[in-house]
Amino acid sequence: MSDASKPLKVGIAGLGTVGAGVVKILQGHAGLLTRRAGRAIEITAVSARDRSRDRGVDLTQYHWCDNPVETASLDDVDLVVELIGGSDGPALTLARETLSKGKSFVTANKALIAVHGKELATLAEKNGATLRFEAAVAGGIPIIKALVEGLAANEVTGLHGILNGTCNYILTRMEREGLSFAEVLADAQRLGYAEADPTFDIDGIDTAHKTAILAAIAFGVAPDMANLPVEGIRTIAPVDIDYAKELGYRIKLLGVARKDSAGVETRVYPAMVPLTAPLAGVMNAVNAVVVHGDYVGETVYEGAGAGEGPTASAVVADIIDIARGNLCPAFGVKVADLQTLPAIPADKHYGTFYVRLSVEDKPGVMAEITAALAKEQVSIKSILQRGKADDGGVYIILTTHRTVEASITAVLERFNALKSVLEAPAMLRIEEV
């Protein structure tokens, strides 16, 4: 560890938007941060692929490393900030090198932590180093600090998060403008709100990485991407957004983590949340997390999920923490104290469900539908039938009482087998958060 009476010397690997933002804050707020940290925080080295690119910040006084992994080895680097990205490759090598040398490692890399978090925390502990990743989840919202420290008195029983700004932006525009998923995605790509390859965002993988990290910290387990079923938002149809509203809900892509006596359930899926719930009011690219603790009850955290300023703000908060000597374990407890809890599989999920069926408009159809539900012991909470705009069929919209997901899967199979059902049914989980 570095001497707390001396400046903390920082090497930054990766100088994209966030990296430039970190430089801006450390340069622009130098005096303020020194007062807060109780010591100076000095950038000493930087690394990126292209040295010649203008990043809008003056990097001339810093040591330049062509190879990011070099930053870990420099004598005048106490702490490495990794902003390269990717779960493996140079980011992982740099993390291992840095922590092995007993130096602190700060990253915004959710994939790295979701996949290799336990290994890296172990390495940190073994070498007396500090590993921090506040910026990896929900950008500017200090949710990791809230879970590890602010809510440390609680057994956390569950959390729900809107963790991907791109998805929330797409869902917001689909609702407001009545457009299809494909239409909004194309426009979002044109405007730079979605990547050219949007898979990581819209298929829920980014949300899954963040959910794995939050669940690990909340429950004191290792991040576990292997037991985290993921569904994205490609299949969300405008008609379901409309029916959600009619039923008093709004559709959001959620990262969900629950713990009970049976084990831990971590999931990513689009779900209906009540219009009166805090998460329903979170629009555009904003992120939010609702945490349930046994003593504190429900607390909600909301803010920008990405972008130069918010993400850099989180990175710098981690650096200040380390400068101050706040060195608690990466996942809130020592690695040896991380628990191994059973993973609750998707088919054992209990909840309430929304199903939309497109059916022939003829006598007996409703009887077939309700019979299928009855056979699987699924109790109907509400059911309604509506004419369709596009053809002669009708929609049947139903919500269920609390039941196990396996029963819904079985019901959907029965629906699919009916000749009067014209399309694959749409199903969404309802989360009464």
Next chain:
Amino acid sequence: MSDASKPLKVGIAGLGTVGAGVVKILQGHAGLLTRRAGRAIEITAVSARDRSRDRGVDLTQYHWCDNPVETASLDDVDLVVELIGGSDGPALTLARETLSKGKSFVTANKALIAVHGKELATLAEKNGATLRFEAAVAGGIPIIKALVEGLAANEVTGLHGILNGTCNYILTRMEREGLSFAEVLADAQRLGYAEADPTFDIDGIDTAHKTAILAAIAFGVAPDMANLPVEGIRTIAPVDIDYAKELGYRIKLLGVARKDSAGVETRVYPAMVPLTAPLAGVMNAVNAVVVHGDYVGETVYEGAGAGEGPTASAVVADIIDIARGNLCPAFGVKVADLQTLPAIPADKHYGTFYVRLSVEDKPGVMAEITAALAKEQVSIKSILQRGKADDGGVYIILTTHRTVEASITAVLERFNALKSVLEAPAMLRIEEV
């Protein structure tokens, strides 16, 4: 300081609801908290006025002090939790005694910190002790940690908080049930949601204490109750709640803190917030704080503001922090680094305003009203006239463009002097948070 390899020994002074809650958490989550803190946290001493009272927790193994100040002197107390309350008296004596001995001091006492915070932080620093008060503001929401640590990379430019559950509960019921302030207050007192003497809550004093603390931490200044004009909710009429809604707003009692080049403005007043803003959705006894940082943008924190579980959760989080060795200064910077910034007086406040006038229904009145505004250079954003239910007069409802508060005060004086104005005008500030 206590040795970090040994248990942290805690004395608790004050065994009301929150004190009992702290005992419950420390007893019930002992194993979990030991893993999180990296060491055991042991209650060794307790103190309260009445030893015989059943508090629903087993206190038999703890040293009992009849005098709370005694807890500070016990050899087997490293940290004192103060839950007595009041800005002076035994709470203050205990704080001074504890910190003078170099022991840590954790409190939920907003009045104590708002009034004596700087003195106590100085004492803590001088004696190598840690002072913490997460539970003093917004109960279960870790807002102090968010400001001191989570957002430490930012210059905070402003914050708005719903910080008093009683007031928010009263305003919620006034709106939902169309009742008067007096009616809801009486019922809230009957139900235990408001104190027999509700002055501290409804006149905004409790919110002021919390605002002074948040402003101190956000801006790196000492808490300053002397420059914090306070207005409560006694004067809020149901008709203003209705007009607020019609204009797209909801009335909330806010603690407001702003910093700009002119200085710091801290205020407590009921204000109109847009129905689409996060604070508008905060109902019943829930608390929430919106913070604006220069890099992070807007972040929002929401949760229970009071009660046994949430408040005890915050107290125990402070204890865990100290057990972990997270010892950063009480106000985020050393006392010597606290700045002295000019206080912006109320009449120099800039904002937009809502005014409701009760006037005679006769020709020329609107001309008198608009002339008064013109004389004070106040520009009208919207104006409407409505019939009154109760007598022959009419209401004139107006909102202004951005102007200085002194002009509004002058306008209200002009209105009051008009014979056609039948009652004292109602005025509310509009906060576009």
